Amino acid sequence: MAVEMEKQQRFQRTVMREQDPVERGRNFREVPYGYSEQEAINEAKRCLQCKKPLCVQGCPVNVKIPEFIALIAEGKFIEAARKIKETNALPAICGRVCPQEEQCEVRCILGKKGDAVSIGNLERFAADYEREHGQVEIPQVKPSNGKKVAIVGSGPAGLTCAGELVKEGFGVTIFEALHEAGGVLVYGIPEFRLPKAIVKTEIEYLQRLGVKIEKNFVVGKTATIDELLNEEGFDAVFVGSGAGLPSFMKIKGENHIGVYSANEYLTRSNLMRAYENQAQTPVMKGKRAVTVGGGNVAMDAARTALRLGAEKSMIVYRRSEAEMPARKAEIHHAKQEGIEFNLLCNPLEIYANEQGFVTGMRCVRMQLGEPDASGRRRPVVIPGSEFEIPCDVVIIAIGNSPNPLIPSTTPDIEVSKHGTIVADTESGRTTKKKVYAGGDIVTGAATVILAMGAGKSAARSIIEDLK
Numbered sequence: 001m002a003v004e005m006e007k008q009q010r011f012q013r014t015v016m017r018e019q020d021p022v023e024r025g026r027n028f029r030e031v032p033y034g035y036s037e038q039e040a041i042n043e044a045k046r047c048l049q050c051k052k053p054l055c056v057q058g059c060p061v062n063v064k065i066p067e068f069i070a071l072i073a074e075g076k077f078i079e080a081a082r083k084i085k086e087t088n089a090l091p092a093i094c095g096r097v098c099p100q101e102e103q104c105e106v107r108c109i110l111g112k113k114g115d116a117v118s119i120g121n122l123e124r125f126a127a128d129y130e131r132e133h134g135q136v137e138i139p140q141v142k143p144s145n146g147k148k149v150a151i152v153g154s155g156p157a158g159l160t161c162a163g164e165l166v167k168e169g170f171g172v173t174i175f176e177a178l179h180e181a182g183g184v185l186v187y188g189i190p191e192f193r194l195p196k197a198i199v200k201t202e203i204e205y206l207q208r209l210g211v212k213i214e215k216n217f218v219v220g221k222t223a224t225i226d227e228l229l230n231e232e233g234f235d236a237v238f239v240g241s242g243a244g245l246p247s248f249m250k251i252k253g254e255n256h257i258g259v260y261s262a263n264e265y266l267t268r269s270n271l272m273r274a275y276e277n278q279a280q281t282p283v284m285k286g287k288r289a290v291t292v293g294g295g296n297v298a299m300d301a302a303r304t305a306l307r308l309g310a311e312k313s314m315i316v317y318r319r320s321e322a323e324m325p326a327r328k329a330e331i332h333h334a335k336q337e338g339i340e341f342n343l344l345c346n347p348l349e350i351y352a353n354e355q356g357f358v359t360g361m362r363c364v365r366m367q368l369g370e371p372d373a374s375g376r377r378r379p380v381v382i383p384g385s386e387f388e389i390p391c392d393v394v395i396i397a398i399g400n401s402p403n404p405l406i407p408s409t410t411p412d413i414e415v416s417k418h419g420t421i422v423a424d425t426e427s428g429r430t431t432k433k434k435v436y437a438g439g440d441i442v443t444g445a446a447t448v449i450l451a452m453g454a455g456k457s458a459a460r461s462i463i464e465d466l467k
Contacts, residue, residue: 009042009046010046010110010114011110011113011114011115012114012115013043013046013115013116013117013118014035014039014040014042014043014046014118014121016032016033016034016035016039016118016121017032017033018031018032018033019031019032019033021333021336021337021338022337022338024192024337025303025306025307025337025338026306026307027192027307028190028191028192028275028276028307029191029192030191030192030193030195031192031193031333032121034121034124034125034128035121035122035124035125037075037077037129040072040077040121040122040125040126041072041073041075043117043118043121043122044069044070044072044073044117044122045073046110046117047066047069047070047073047117048109048110049066049069049070050066050109053065053066054107054108054109055104055105055107055108055117055119056104057107058103058104058105058106058107059103059104059449060103060449060450060452060453060456061087061088061094061160061449061452061453061456062087063084063087063088063091063104063123064083064084064086064087065104065119067083068080068081068083068084068122068123068126069117069119069122071083072122072125072126077125077126077129077130078129078130078133078135080122080126081126081127081129081130081135082130082137084123084126084127085139088123088452089159089160089163089164089202089205089206090156090159090160090202090452091123091124091126091127092124092127092128092131092198092201092202093156093185093194093198093199093202093448094120094123094448094449094452095120095121095122095123095124095125095126095127095128096120096124096193096194096198097185097189097193097194097448098120098447098448098449099327099447099449100119100120101116101327101328101329103449104119104120105117105118105119105120131201136201136205138205138208138209139167139209141166141167141168141169141209141210142167142168142169143169144169144171145168145169145170145466145467146171147169147170147171147235147236147466148170148171148172148173148233148234148235149165149170149171149172149173149234149235149236149237149238149462149466150173150175150228150232150234150236150237150238151172151173151174151175151237151238151240152175152219152225152237152238152239152240152241152406153174153175153176153177153183153239153240153241153242153439153441154174154176154181154182154183154203154213155182155183155184155185155240155241155242155439155440155451156183156184156185156240156439156448156449156451156452156455157238157240157242157438157439157440157441157451157452157454157455157458158174158183158238158240158439158455159174159182159183159202159203159206159452159455160451160452160453160455160456160459161238161240161438161455161456161458161459161462162174162206162211162455163206163209163211164455164456164459164460164463165459165462165463166206166209166210166211167209168463170462170463170466171210171212172210172211172212173211173212173213173214173234174211174212174213174214175214175217175219175222175223175228176213176214176215176216176217177216177217177218177219177241178215178216178271179215179216179271180215180271181203181213181215182196182199182200182203183240183242184242184244184440184448185199185448186199186270186271187266187267187270187271188263188266188267188270188297188300189266189270189300190266190269190270190275190300190303190304190307191270191275192303192307193300196270218405219239219241219405219406220405220406220408220409220410221405221409224409224410225237225239225406225409225410225413225432225435226410229434229435235434235466236434236435236436236462236465236466237434237435237436238428238435238436238437238438238455238458238459238462239406239421239430239435239436239437239438239441240437240438240439240441240451240454240455241402241403241406241441242402242439242440242441242451243400243401243402243403243440243441243444243445244263244400244402244403245400245401245402245403245404245419246261246262246263246264246396246399246400247261247396247398247399247400247401248261248396248398249292249347249396249398251347251348251349251350252348252349252350253349253350253351253352253358254350254396256350256351256352256356256357256358257284257352257355257356257357257358258284258286258352258357258358258392258393258394259350259358259393259394259395259396260283260393260394260395260396261395261396261397262291262293262297262298262300262301262395262396262397263400265283265301265304265305265395266297266300266301266304268282268283269282269283269304269308274308275304275307275308283308284392284393285308285309285310285393286305286310286358286391286392286393287309287310287311287312287392288310288311288312288314288389288390288391288392288393289302289305289306289310289312289313289314289391289392289393289394289395290314290315290316290361290389290391290393290394290395291305291313291314291315291316291394291395291397292316292317292347292394292395292396292397292398293315293317293396293397293398293399294315294317294318294319294323294324294325294326295324295325295326295397295399296325296326296327296330297397298315298317298326298395298397299315299326299330299331299333299334299339300330301395301397302314302315302334302339302395303333303334303337303339305393305395306337306338306339310393312340313338313339313340314339314340314341314342314389314391315334315339315340315341315342315343316342316345316346316347316361316363316389317341317342317343317344317345318344318345318346318366318379319343319344319366319368319376319377319379320343320344320368321341321343323368323376323377342363342389344365344366344367344368344379345363345364345365345366346363346364346366346379346381347361347362347363348362348363348364348386349361349362350362350394351388357392358391358392358393358394359390359391359392360388360389360390360391361388361389361391361394362386362387362388363386363387363388363389364381364382364385364386364387365381365382365385365386365387366379366380366381366382367379367380367382368380399445400440400445401418401419401420401444401445402419402420402421402440402441402444404419406421406441407419407421410432410435412431412432413430413431413432413435414430414431414432418444420441420442420443420444421437421441421442422442423436423437423438423442425442425454425457426457427457427458427460427461428442428454428455428457428458428461428462429458429461436458436461436462437458438451438454438455438457438458439451439454439455442454
């Protein structure tokens with residue numbers, strides 16, 4: 001009986017405690033509470049310590065996963081945090097927002113018979129423990145090598161690249177267009193999923209290493225990439241400016257008052273502190289909010305609308321739940337909080353009153369046909385199935401593309417037909433000498449951890465080329 005119970009524990013992960021769904025739907029506090037020390041130890045002891053750990057191969061920044069988990073199992077929490085930081089400068093962030101279920105955890109051997117080890121939750125625990133106990137240690141960096149590198153954008157790609165370079169003795173300056181550093185980590189991800197204080201602490205860690213940050217500096221306007229290289233004396237430039245240009249549906253009524261891109265809606269909520277009610281009407285706090293889309297950003301927007309006071313927050317998505325690109329955990333949380341899902345449904349028009357304020361949306365029912373280029377079944381209109389959804393706020397969350405400012409002011413850099421900068425995926429090298437790029441500006445909108453992996457790869461190339 002005891003052996004059977006031990007087997008059962010081996011294949012069942014330690015569930016992380018969370019806020020009550022009804023309560024959290026009206027506040028912006030973080031949803032999961034995190035592991036206790038004993039819960040972390042219990043989860044860490046599930047790890048098989050494989051001789052050839054496939055989980056590490058699935059991590060874009062090659063975190064030494066079995067090694068840090070073994071330290072947690074022994075109760076050596078500070079040592080575990082420092083082991084992670086050998087390869088990952090932003091563990092508290094990654095532990096919260098990276099899709100581990102598609103990367104490291106999906107390769108875990110335990111997952112073949114039960115639940116994979118909760119690598120993300122353990123990473124979060126170790127990073128939080130180090131910070132909360134005031135044990136964050138600033139490692140010794142190499143002496144200055146006299147080389148200067150400019151980083152465009154302070155999102156995950158830029159921060160990671162900066163962290164790798166400063167440790168090797170490079171003078172690193174990050175140029176950020178907005179008034180807060182952090183890129184998508186601060187303007188795009190809501191407080192309840194990634195607290196601003198966590199991002200601030202991780203950025204301060206890099207600043208203590210020696211990274212300089214210039215805010216309110218729009219590369220392409222304040223100075224071009226050529227000016228940074230030729231007039232400001234930088235030896236290399238890494239472009240990690242992300243994909244901040246929102247896409248729209250091109251349907252009638254998208255210019256009415258109360259229609260937002262998810263990018264604008266979340267930025268206003270995050271940076272103008274709509275979630276703290278400190279700014280006067282930074283966004284319209286509607287009673288019936290509709291979010292169009294099925295990704296993580298759509299879930300973030302719909303859940304934000306609920307917390308800003310919507311009596312009903314709805315998702316409209318043209319495919320079924322099986323095709324939704326959002327993480328399963330985000331869909332689950334949204335459902336728990338009472339977000340209404342209108343699946344196999346596509347908007348046709350947004351209505352407004354005489355004053356131009358949104359009053360509703362006309363939609364049509366869809367059915368799934370043959371697979372398209374993405375491999376997902378193509379949604380096809382069901383004739384005669386039109387219907388209306390009354391609403392006063394519409395949030396469009398159907399994707400982003402790179403802002404054309406940097407490509408348009410850097411004429412000798414190759415750009416793809418999608419507006420992304422063409423760069424080697426292994427090295428980050430672009431067609432322009434001394435210029436490197438990585439993250440969403442190269443791949444289009446993707447994940448935080450993939451952007452970090454690109455920043456790290458580019459840093460290796462810069463070190464190699466400049467030395």
